[in-house]
Amino acid sequence: MSNPYTSFEFVSRAKLPTRFGQFVIHGFVDTSNNQEHVALSYGEWAEDDVVPIRIHSECLTGDALFSIKCDCGFQLERALQNIVANGCGVLLYLRQEGRGIGLLNKIKAYSLQDEGYDTVEANEHLGFDADIRDYSICKTMLDTLNVKRVELMTNNPKKVKALKDMGIDVVRRMPIDHGITDANKGYLKTKTEKLGHTFNTDHLK
Numbered sequence: 039m040s041n042p043y044t045s046f047e048f049v050s051r052a053k054l055p056t057r058f059g060q061f062v063i064h065g066f067v068d069t070s071n072n073q074e075h076v077a078l079s080y081g082e083w084a085e086d087d088v089v090p091i092r093i094h095s096e097c098l099t100g101d102a103l104f105s106i107k108c109d110c111g112f113q114l115e116r117a118l119q120n121i122v123a124n125g126c127g128v129l130l131y132l133r134q135e136g137r138g139i140g141l142l143n144k145i146k147a148y149s150l151q152d153e154g155y156d157t158v159e160a161n162e163h164l165g166f167d168a169d170i171r172d173y174s175i176c177k178t179m180l181d182t183l184n185v186k187r188v189e190l191m192t193n194n195p196k197k198v199k200a201l202k203d204m205g206i207d208v209v210r211r212m213p214i215d216h217g218i219t220d221a222n223k224g225y226l227k228t229k230t231e232k233l234g235h236t237f238n239t240d241h242l243k
């Protein structure tokens with residue numbers, strides 16, 4: 039069987055001052071499709087330390103354009119704040135817009151949602167599975183950053199499983215229930231009911 043990690047390469051790193059604190063940005067490329075991904079690290083750790091990490095999937099609308107249709111922007115901000123409060127940690131920012139279908143397809147899915155489809159039905163109507171993300175580059179990123187044991191900030195059990203399957207020791211999961219708005223309650227409910235997210239639905243009432 040071919041090694042699934044051979045197409046991932048570390049390219050360069052640099053200091054990145056942010057509103058939250060002084061991070062380092064590490065650039066990676068997937069040479070199989072020229073997709074560029076980044077990791078942001080904060081502070082220092084020893085090889086056996088449990089490092090808080092967030093695997094964040096790109097959401098241009100939520101992360102950069104202030105959309106409250108989803109919870110992504112809130113989660114991104116909270117993750118960086120958590121990392122700084124903890125004294126060290128890592129954000130893996132994966133360019134898997136729209137759960138892997140890309141920005142323009144996500145806008146098509148949003149258009150269907152305007153007509154009444156939920157987030158899963160909209161993907162399926164466009165001919166995609168509900169979630170086509172791949173997390174394998176995380177292994178290369180974490181190896182490069184010398185992270186072996188993690189506390190994962192997520193509500194998504196698929197991310198926990200993906201990391202464990204790659205040999206990363208997921209010591210704990212930290213829920214990240216943040217950013218509930220009237221505009222995204224329905225979306226979060228669908229994520230919980232159809233995509234297996236361990237979201238506390240009491241928050242959605």
Ligand SMILES: Nc1nc2c(ncn2[C@@H]2O[C@H](COP(=O)(O)OP(=O)(O)OP(=O)(O)O)[C@@H](O)[C@H]2O)c(=O)[nH]1
Pocket residue numbers: 093094095096097098108109110113134135136137138139144147148157161191192193194197214229235
């Ligand atoms: N196709 C599609 N993608 C969406 C939609 N809303 C958000 N996304 C994308 O979903 C991804 C974020 O996934 P989420 O399901 O919100 O959360 P998660 O990453 O699985 O889980 P957490 O770690 O708990 O945040 C980003 O890539 C967003 O662009 C939608 O309605 N349709």
Ligand SMILES: [Zn+2]
Pocket residue numbers: 097099100101108109110111
């Ligand atoms: Zn989003």
